[in-house]
Ligand code: NIG
Protein backbone atom coordinates (compact mmCIF):
# COMPACT_ATOMS: atom_id res chain seq x y z
CA UNK A 1 0.00 0.00 0.00
CA UNK A 2 1.44 3.34 -1.12
CA UNK A 3 0.28 6.80 -0.16
CA UNK A 4 1.58 10.35 -0.40
CA UNK A 5 0.65 12.96 2.23
CA UNK A 6 1.36 16.44 0.83
CA UNK A 7 1.48 20.03 2.10
CA UNK A 8 2.43 19.20 5.68
CA UNK A 9 4.13 21.56 8.12
CA UNK A 10 6.50 18.94 9.48
CA UNK A 11 7.92 18.83 12.98
CA UNK A 12 10.08 15.75 12.55
CA UNK A 13 11.86 15.39 15.94
CA UNK A 14 14.57 13.75 13.84
CA UNK A 15 17.45 15.46 15.58
CA UNK A 16 18.70 15.15 19.12
CA UNK A 17 17.12 17.76 21.41
CA UNK A 18 20.61 19.13 22.15
CA UNK A 19 21.64 19.39 18.51
CA UNK A 20 18.67 21.30 17.23
CA UNK A 21 17.74 24.89 17.76
CA UNK A 22 14.04 25.58 17.57
CA UNK A 23 11.59 23.09 16.13
CA UNK A 24 13.00 23.14 12.61
CA UNK A 25 9.53 23.13 11.04
CA UNK A 26 9.49 22.27 7.34
CA UNK A 27 6.61 23.98 5.53
CA UNK A 28 4.77 22.44 2.55
CA UNK A 29 6.56 19.14 2.86
CA UNK A 30 5.44 15.67 1.79
CA UNK A 31 5.58 12.24 3.41
CA UNK A 32 5.60 9.09 1.27
CA UNK A 33 4.33 5.97 3.00
CA UNK A 34 4.60 2.39 1.83
CA UNK A 35 3.38 -0.60 3.80
CA UNK A 36 3.17 1.36 7.04
CA UNK A 37 6.68 2.85 6.80
CA UNK A 38 7.93 6.30 5.85
CA UNK A 39 9.94 5.76 2.67
CA UNK A 40 10.61 9.33 1.49
CA UNK A 41 10.23 12.92 2.68
CA UNK A 42 10.20 16.39 1.11
CA UNK A 43 11.27 16.70 -2.52
CA UNK A 44 12.10 12.99 -2.80
CA UNK A 45 8.51 12.18 -1.86
CA UNK A 46 6.89 14.84 -4.07
CA UNK A 47 8.37 13.27 -7.20
CA UNK A 48 6.38 10.09 -6.63
CA UNK A 49 3.20 9.63 -8.63
CA UNK A 50 1.25 7.92 -5.86
CA UNK A 51 -2.31 8.40 -4.51
CA UNK A 52 -2.23 11.78 -2.75
CA UNK A 53 -3.88 13.43 0.21
CA UNK A 54 -3.23 17.08 1.03
CA UNK A 55 -2.79 17.94 4.71
CA UNK A 56 -3.60 21.58 3.82
CA UNK A 57 -0.49 23.09 5.37
CA UNK A 58 -1.30 21.75 8.80
CA UNK A 59 1.17 21.00 11.55
CA UNK A 60 2.30 17.35 11.58
CA UNK A 61 4.17 15.76 14.48
CA UNK A 62 5.14 12.16 15.11
CA UNK A 63 2.16 10.32 16.63
CA UNK A 64 2.23 10.89 20.36
CA UNK A 65 3.43 8.00 22.53
CA UNK A 66 2.03 7.55 26.04
CA UNK A 67 4.87 5.51 27.49
CA UNK A 68 3.42 4.79 30.95
CA UNK A 69 -0.22 3.86 31.66
CA UNK A 70 -2.20 1.46 33.82
CA UNK A 71 -5.37 1.79 31.76
CA UNK A 72 -6.68 -1.75 32.18
CA UNK A 73 -8.50 -1.90 35.51
CA UNK A 74 -11.98 -2.28 37.02
CA UNK A 75 -13.68 -0.10 39.62
CA UNK A 76 -12.57 3.35 40.66
CA UNK A 77 -11.12 5.04 43.71
CA UNK A 78 -13.26 8.16 44.09
CA UNK A 79 -13.87 7.22 47.74
CA UNK A 80 -10.13 7.12 48.37
CA UNK A 81 -9.77 10.53 46.71
CA UNK A 82 -12.32 11.81 49.20
CA UNK A 83 -10.49 10.12 52.11
CA UNK A 84 -7.26 11.80 51.07
CA UNK A 85 -8.99 15.17 51.04
CA UNK A 86 -10.16 14.41 54.57
CA UNK A 87 -6.53 14.09 55.59
CA UNK A 88 -5.63 10.39 55.17
CA UNK A 89 -2.30 10.02 53.29
CA UNK A 90 -1.91 7.76 50.18
CA UNK A 91 0.64 5.62 52.07
CA UNK A 92 -1.75 5.07 55.00
CA UNK A 93 -4.59 4.06 52.68
CA UNK A 94 -2.23 1.57 51.00
CA UNK A 95 -1.01 0.18 54.34
CA UNK A 96 -4.62 -0.41 55.40
CA UNK A 97 -5.27 -2.61 52.36
CA UNK A 98 -6.85 0.10 50.19
CA UNK A 99 -5.12 1.87 47.33
CA UNK A 100 -3.69 -0.46 44.70
CA UNK A 101 -5.16 -3.51 46.50
CA UNK A 102 -8.71 -2.18 46.19
CA UNK A 103 -8.27 -1.99 42.42
CA UNK A 104 -6.75 -5.49 42.52
CA UNK A 105 -9.95 -6.84 44.09
CA UNK A 106 -12.16 -5.25 41.42
CA UNK A 107 -9.84 -6.28 38.57
CA UNK A 108 -9.59 -9.91 39.69
CA UNK A 109 -13.40 -10.10 39.75
CA UNK A 110 -13.72 -8.79 36.18
CA UNK A 111 -13.70 -10.96 33.05
CA UNK A 112 -11.55 -10.33 29.98
CA UNK A 113 -14.60 -8.92 28.18
CA UNK A 114 -15.53 -6.62 31.07
CA UNK A 115 -11.98 -5.29 31.38
CA UNK A 116 -11.77 -4.71 27.63
CA UNK A 117 -15.08 -2.81 27.59
CA UNK A 118 -13.75 -0.54 30.34
CA UNK A 119 -10.36 -0.04 28.72
CA UNK A 120 -11.44 0.81 25.15
CA UNK A 121 -12.98 4.25 25.88
CA UNK A 122 -9.88 5.17 27.92
CA UNK A 123 -7.65 4.31 24.98
CA UNK A 124 -9.97 6.29 22.68
CA UNK A 125 -9.66 9.32 24.96
CA UNK A 126 -5.86 9.16 24.60
CA UNK A 127 -6.20 8.79 20.83
CA UNK A 128 -8.26 12.00 20.64
CA UNK A 129 -5.10 13.72 21.86
CA UNK A 130 -3.03 12.41 18.94
CA UNK A 131 -1.71 9.28 20.64
CA UNK A 132 -0.73 6.46 18.26
CA UNK A 133 1.14 4.21 20.73
CA UNK A 134 0.18 3.36 24.31
CA UNK A 135 2.20 1.42 26.84
CA UNK A 136 -0.07 -0.52 29.19
CA UNK A 137 0.97 -2.22 32.41
CA UNK A 138 -0.58 -5.11 34.30
CA UNK A 139 -0.26 -4.91 38.08
CA UNK A 140 -3.85 -5.12 39.34
CA UNK A 141 -4.01 -8.92 39.10
CA UNK A 142 -1.05 -10.09 41.21
CA UNK A 143 -1.69 -13.78 40.43
CA UNK A 144 -0.35 -15.63 37.42
CA UNK A 145 -3.79 -15.90 35.81
CA UNK A 146 -4.92 -12.36 36.59
CA UNK A 147 -1.67 -10.74 35.43
CA UNK A 148 -1.82 -12.66 32.14
CA UNK A 149 -5.50 -11.72 31.82
CA UNK A 150 -4.62 -8.03 32.09
CA UNK A 151 -1.85 -8.36 29.49
CA UNK A 152 -4.19 -10.24 27.10
CA UNK A 153 -6.77 -7.46 27.44
CA UNK A 154 -4.11 -4.79 26.85
CA UNK A 155 -2.98 -6.55 23.69
CA UNK A 156 -6.57 -7.01 22.50
CA UNK A 157 -7.01 -3.21 22.40
CA UNK A 158 -4.81 -3.21 19.30
CA UNK A 159 -7.30 -5.51 17.54
CA UNK A 160 -10.21 -3.16 18.29
CA UNK A 161 -8.75 0.30 17.79
CA UNK A 162 -6.23 1.91 15.42
CA UNK A 163 -3.46 2.28 17.99
CA UNK A 164 -0.21 0.45 18.78
CA UNK A 165 0.10 -1.14 22.21
CA UNK A 166 3.26 -2.00 24.12
CA UNK A 167 2.70 -4.21 27.18
CA UNK A 168 4.55 -4.29 30.49
CA UNK A 169 4.28 -6.92 33.22
CA UNK A 170 3.98 -5.16 36.59
CA UNK A 171 3.31 -8.16 38.83
CA UNK A 172 5.62 -6.46 41.37
CA UNK A 173 3.20 -3.56 41.87
CA UNK A 174 2.01 -4.41 45.41
CA UNK A 175 2.32 -7.34 47.81
CA UNK A 176 -0.84 -9.40 47.24
CA UNK A 177 -2.95 -10.39 50.29
CA UNK A 178 -1.95 -14.05 49.77
CA UNK A 179 1.69 -13.15 50.45
CA UNK A 180 1.12 -10.34 52.94
CA UNK A 181 3.97 -11.29 55.27
CA UNK A 182 6.02 -13.07 52.67
CA UNK A 183 7.01 -10.63 49.96
CA UNK A 184 10.17 -12.61 49.15
CA UNK A 185 8.10 -15.66 48.23
CA UNK A 186 5.91 -13.51 45.98
CA UNK A 187 9.06 -12.18 44.30
CA UNK A 188 10.24 -15.78 43.79
CA UNK A 189 6.82 -16.66 42.30
CA UNK A 190 7.08 -13.71 39.89
CA UNK A 191 10.60 -14.71 38.84
CA UNK A 192 9.94 -18.43 38.55
CA UNK A 193 6.40 -18.49 37.16
CA UNK A 194 4.87 -15.19 36.08
CA UNK A 195 7.80 -13.73 34.10
CA UNK A 196 8.52 -17.03 32.29
CA UNK A 197 4.82 -17.46 31.38
CA UNK A 198 4.44 -13.87 30.12
CA UNK A 199 7.61 -14.25 28.05
CA UNK A 200 6.66 -17.64 26.67
CA UNK A 201 3.18 -16.48 25.65
CA UNK A 202 4.67 -13.27 24.21
CA UNK A 203 2.32 -11.15 26.27
CA UNK A 204 4.86 -8.64 27.62
CA UNK A 205 7.50 -6.45 26.05
CA UNK A 206 8.89 -5.33 29.39
CA UNK A 207 8.86 -5.92 33.13
CA UNK A 208 8.30 -3.16 35.70
CA UNK A 209 8.62 -2.95 39.51
CA UNK A 210 7.22 -0.51 42.07
CA UNK A 211 10.34 0.05 44.15
CA UNK A 212 9.19 1.90 47.29
CA UNK A 213 8.77 1.50 51.06
CA UNK A 214 5.11 0.54 50.60
CA UNK A 215 5.96 -1.95 47.84
CA UNK A 216 9.29 -3.68 47.01
CA UNK A 217 12.88 -3.09 48.12
CA UNK A 218 15.84 -2.48 45.84
CA UNK A 219 17.09 -6.05 46.55
CA UNK A 220 13.73 -7.52 45.58
CA UNK A 221 13.58 -5.34 42.46
CA UNK A 222 17.04 -6.57 41.43
CA UNK A 223 15.78 -10.17 41.48
CA UNK A 224 12.98 -9.16 39.12
CA UNK A 225 15.45 -7.40 36.79
CA UNK A 226 17.63 -10.52 36.66
CA UNK A 227 14.63 -12.68 35.71
CA UNK A 228 13.50 -10.13 33.10
CA UNK A 229 16.97 -10.06 31.56
CA UNK A 230 17.12 -13.87 31.56
CA UNK A 231 13.86 -13.98 29.57
CA UNK A 232 14.83 -11.26 27.12
CA UNK A 233 12.31 -8.71 28.42
CA UNK A 234 13.03 -4.98 28.74
CA UNK A 235 13.09 -3.34 32.14
CA UNK A 236 11.22 -0.29 33.41
CA UNK A 237 10.76 0.85 37.02
CA UNK A 238 8.63 3.03 39.29
CA UNK A 239 11.31 4.61 41.44
CA UNK A 240 11.84 7.47 43.87
CA UNK A 241 8.14 8.41 43.76
CA UNK A 242 7.66 8.83 47.51
CA UNK A 243 11.20 8.48 48.90
CA UNK A 244 14.82 8.04 47.78
CA UNK A 245 15.70 4.33 48.05
CA UNK A 246 18.31 4.29 45.30
CA UNK A 247 15.95 2.31 43.07
CA UNK A 248 16.63 4.38 39.96
CA UNK A 249 20.37 3.69 40.03
CA UNK A 250 19.79 -0.04 40.56
CA UNK A 251 17.35 -0.12 37.65
CA UNK A 252 19.71 1.84 35.39
CA UNK A 253 22.56 -0.56 36.19
CA UNK A 254 20.31 -3.52 35.33
CA UNK A 255 19.72 -1.97 31.89
CA UNK A 256 16.32 -0.32 32.43
CA UNK A 257 14.99 1.66 29.48
CA UNK A 258 13.38 4.12 31.86
CA UNK A 259 12.92 5.06 35.50
CA UNK A 260 9.58 6.68 36.15
CA UNK A 261 8.26 9.28 38.65
CA UNK A 262 11.68 10.16 40.24
CA UNK A 263 10.51 13.12 42.32
CA UNK A 264 12.94 12.06 45.09
CA UNK A 265 15.89 11.19 42.81
CA UNK A 266 19.04 12.92 44.08
CA UNK A 267 20.82 15.36 41.79
CA UNK A 268 23.98 13.25 42.03
CA UNK A 269 22.18 10.16 40.70
CA UNK A 270 21.07 11.91 37.52
CA UNK A 271 24.62 11.50 36.25
CA UNK A 272 24.32 7.72 36.60
CA UNK A 273 21.16 7.75 34.45
CA UNK A 274 23.17 9.62 31.83
CA UNK A 275 25.99 7.05 31.98
CA UNK A 276 23.62 4.14 31.43
CA UNK A 277 21.46 5.87 28.80
CA UNK A 278 18.33 5.53 30.95
CA UNK A 279 15.32 7.72 30.14
CA UNK A 280 13.84 9.76 33.00
CA UNK A 281 10.05 9.55 32.71
CA UNK A 282 8.15 12.37 34.37
CA UNK A 283 4.56 11.83 35.48
CA UNK A 284 3.13 15.22 36.41
CA UNK A 285 -0.42 13.86 36.69
CA UNK A 286 0.51 11.73 39.73
CA UNK A 287 2.53 14.61 41.20
CA UNK A 288 -0.50 16.88 40.85
CA UNK A 289 -3.14 14.42 42.02
CA UNK A 290 -1.17 13.36 45.13
CA UNK A 291 -0.50 17.04 45.83
CA UNK A 292 3.21 16.22 45.93
CA UNK A 293 5.57 19.11 46.54
CA UNK A 294 8.95 17.51 45.77
CA UNK A 295 9.81 18.39 42.16
CA UNK A 296 12.02 15.96 40.13
CA UNK A 297 15.63 17.18 39.68
CA UNK A 298 14.90 18.74 36.29
CA UNK A 299 17.90 21.07 36.13
CA UNK A 300 20.36 18.23 36.89
CA UNK A 301 18.66 15.99 34.30
CA UNK A 302 19.07 18.74 31.73
CA UNK A 303 22.66 19.37 32.70
CA UNK A 304 23.58 15.70 32.24
CA UNK A 305 21.58 15.38 29.01
CA UNK A 306 19.28 12.68 30.39
CA UNK A 307 16.40 12.27 27.92
CA UNK A 308 13.12 13.14 29.63
CA UNK A 309 9.91 11.36 28.64
CA UNK A 310 6.46 12.48 29.70
CA UNK A 311 3.45 10.20 30.23
CA UNK A 312 -0.04 10.16 31.74
CA UNK A 313 0.48 7.28 34.23
CA UNK A 314 -3.28 6.93 33.67
CA UNK A 315 -4.57 4.90 36.66
CA UNK A 316 -7.46 5.04 39.15
CA UNK A 317 -5.39 5.90 42.23
CA UNK A 318 -2.79 8.53 41.46
CA UNK A 319 -3.44 9.87 37.97
CA UNK A 320 -7.00 9.59 36.64
CA UNK A 321 -6.17 11.66 33.55
CA UNK A 322 -6.57 10.31 30.02
CA UNK A 323 -4.92 13.25 28.27
CA UNK A 324 -1.31 13.48 27.22
CA UNK A 325 -1.62 17.13 26.16
CA UNK A 326 -2.85 17.93 29.67
CA UNK A 327 0.36 16.29 30.95
CA UNK A 328 2.36 18.52 28.59
CA UNK A 329 0.71 21.56 30.09
CA UNK A 330 1.29 20.26 33.64
CA UNK A 331 4.94 19.45 32.89
CA UNK A 332 5.43 23.10 31.99
CA UNK A 333 3.39 24.65 34.79
CA UNK A 334 4.48 22.26 37.56
CA UNK A 335 8.03 21.25 36.53
CA UNK A 336 9.09 24.12 34.27
CA UNK A 337 9.63 22.00 31.14
CA UNK A 338 9.58 23.95 27.91
CA UNK A 339 6.96 23.09 25.26
CA UNK A 340 9.81 21.74 23.14
CA UNK A 341 10.98 19.43 25.94
CA UNK A 342 7.38 18.28 26.31
CA UNK A 343 7.11 17.38 22.63
CA UNK A 344 10.35 15.39 22.77
CA UNK A 345 8.95 13.77 25.93
CA UNK A 346 5.87 12.42 24.16
CA UNK A 347 7.59 11.44 20.89
CA UNK A 348 11.28 10.68 20.50
CA UNK A 349 12.12 10.25 24.20
CA UNK A 350 8.92 8.26 24.84
CA UNK A 351 9.91 5.86 22.05
CA UNK A 352 13.34 5.50 23.67
CA UNK A 353 11.68 4.77 27.03
CA UNK A 354 9.96 1.81 25.36
CA UNK A 355 12.88 0.69 23.22
CA UNK A 356 10.84 1.40 20.08
CA UNK A 357 13.61 2.27 17.66
CA UNK A 358 11.20 2.77 14.71
CA UNK A 359 8.87 5.26 16.37
CA UNK A 360 8.82 8.81 17.72
CA UNK A 361 10.27 10.60 14.68
CA UNK A 362 9.16 11.51 11.18
CA UNK A 363 12.11 10.11 9.27
CA UNK A 364 12.75 7.68 6.44
CA UNK A 365 12.63 4.09 7.70
CA UNK A 366 10.42 4.96 10.69
CA UNK A 367 6.86 3.71 11.20
CA UNK A 368 4.28 5.96 9.54
CA UNK A 369 2.59 7.09 12.76
CA UNK A 370 1.85 10.79 12.87
CA UNK A 371 -0.63 13.34 14.17
CA UNK A 372 -2.09 16.24 12.20
CA UNK A 373 -3.05 19.33 14.20
CA UNK A 374 -5.20 22.42 13.71
CA UNK A 375 -2.63 24.82 15.15
CA UNK A 376 0.19 27.02 13.92
CA UNK A 377 3.01 26.24 16.31
CA UNK A 378 4.06 23.15 18.28
CA UNK A 379 4.02 25.21 21.51
CA UNK A 380 0.22 25.38 21.20
CA UNK A 381 0.08 21.67 22.03
CA UNK A 382 1.38 22.41 25.55
CA UNK A 383 -0.64 25.57 25.94
CA UNK A 384 -4.40 25.25 25.50
CA UNK A 385 -6.12 22.28 27.11
CA UNK A 386 -9.41 20.69 26.15
CA UNK A 387 -9.94 22.23 22.75
CA UNK A 388 -8.81 19.05 20.92
CA UNK A 389 -6.88 20.61 18.02
CA UNK A 390 -6.38 17.16 16.45
CA UNK A 391 -7.43 16.87 12.81
CA UNK A 392 -6.49 13.23 12.39
CA UNK A 393 -3.89 10.54 12.97
CA UNK A 394 -1.98 8.30 10.62
CA UNK A 395 -1.34 4.92 12.22
CA UNK A 396 0.80 2.38 10.39
CA UNK A 397 0.33 4.48 7.25
CA UNK A 398 -3.47 4.70 7.38
CA UNK A 399 -5.43 7.95 7.87
CA UNK A 400 -7.97 8.15 10.73
CA UNK A 401 -9.81 11.49 10.96
CA UNK A 402 -10.36 12.83 14.50
O1 NIG B 1 2.33 4.93 38.94
N1 NIG B 1 3.24 4.05 41.95
C1 NIG B 1 2.66 3.03 41.77
N2 NIG B 1 1.76 2.79 40.85
C2 NIG B 1 0.89 3.73 40.30
C3 NIG B 1 -0.27 3.95 41.19
C4 NIG B 1 -1.25 2.90 41.02
C5 NIG B 1 -2.44 3.04 41.91
O2 NIG B 1 -2.44 3.80 42.91
O3 NIG B 1 -3.40 2.33 41.57
C6 NIG B 1 1.58 5.00 39.91
O4 NIG B 1 1.42 6.07 40.51
Ligand code: FE
Nearest residue numbers: 068070238313
Ligand atom coordinates in the same frame (compact mmCIF):
# COMPACT_ATOMS: atom_id res chain seq x y z
FE1 FE C 1 2.59 4.09 37.19
